[in-house]
Amino acid sequence: MTSPTPPTHEPSPPREPLFGTLAVIGPGHIGSSVLRRARLEPALAGRLVTTDASAEVRQIARTLALADEVADTAADAARAADCVMLCVPVGAMGAVAAEVLPVMKPGAILTDVGSTKASIIADIAPYLRDDVPFVPAHPMAGREFSGPDSGFPTLFENRWCLMTPTPDTPDDAIARIQALWERMGARTRRMDAAHHDKVCAIVSHLPHLLAFTICGTADDLAEETRSEVLDFAASGFRDFTRIAASNPVMWRDIFLNNREALLEMLARFTEDAQAMARAIRWGDAEFIVDRVERGRRIRRSLLENQQA
CATH class of the missing domain: 3.40.50.720 (NAD(P)-binding Rossmann-like Domain)
Incomplete structure (x- = not known):
């Protein structure tokens, strides 16, 4: 057959x-x-x-x-x-x-x-x-x-x-x-365009602003310390320098043209950073662990959505 x-x-x-x-x-x-x-x-x-x-x-x-x-x-x-x-x-x-x-x-x-x-x-x-x-x-x-x-x-x-x-x-x-x-x-x-600009302010524009700022802070340190920063940079700092290598004209225009949404997100981030600083100052281990766990959950979500 x-x-x-x-x-x-x-x-x-x-x-x-x-x-x-x-x-x-x-x-x-x-x-x-x-x-x-x-x-x-x-x-x-x-x-x-x-x-x-x-x-x-x-x-x-x-x-x-x-x-x-x-x-x-x-x-x-x-x-x-x-x-x-x-x-x-x-x-x-x-x-x-x-x-x-x-x-x-x-x-x-x-x-x-x-x-x-x-x-x-x-x-x-x-x-x-x-x-x-x-x-x-x-x-x-x-x-x-x-x-x-x-x-x-x-x-x-x-x-x-x-x-x-x-x-x-x-x-x-x-x-x-x-x-x-x-x-x-x-x-x-x-x-909606306004909603888009708020979303991008937090997921894209603010992270770039922070990367440029952190790299600028490192560059402003005393010569000996800056050399050590460059010699011993760990993955976290390297990630910031990768973002900070972006086109300056493009990002100048983005920051200036989305200033309201970006400044709103920067203000909210500043409040959260100050809260983390207080937790570190006063030894609030539970608060610190909660923030780290939230970051881990977001990273897992990105991986699951194939966006990382």
Whole structure:
């Protein structure tokens, strides 16, 4: 008796690209990672265009073949695009939007990857057109490296992309940008821009502020002590220096453009740090253990959610 022939499965037909042409303005760490992923995933875009304000960065992008075309200006890159993604520092979003929006074709979508949403929405709002929807987004991914040679195609795998559409953002445009990030491997969630900024203030912006500050404190110590800090740095301090190696222009803009939420979280952290100081001063072992245990639980949750 012969074994039954296993059923054959026809390969799935290739998906149509979400966009005919995707323009990435600013091929830095995030932008170049988007371009690298799009090179491997034809379902994202049929054609890739990029540009940067720096001639040096544009040349690196050409050398690395990050896109089918490296345009000389943001307007040139955006002119024929079906989707324009702004991957520039937060403080530059408004100026770049003012350059690209007048030349974008009707029906094309403008989106961004900035870390502060309320300020970006406010900066871009004066230049918006009724026939070009704007979908604010923020991929919660990235490392301390910067520049077009620092990206990699799997950066967004299993990471969150938070989307903060305004009441005027059409549903179909939101769905297409959501699909773009999901095809890059990200998980997506929609939320209010102000809520987004508070969340990011505590999970991203405040930790960076603390890292920069601790490294500055170490650098201000007397020469002999500073040398010992660098010689004998344990993993905790090394983790802070990794975060503190991030792009200073990017983080300057983030701190200044999310100042209210960041200062609120800094004030709450300061109160908690003072409470811990009192516990140490007065030997309140139970309080100290409770805080350490809470930290351990958060770490376990991150590991379980594959976010660490």
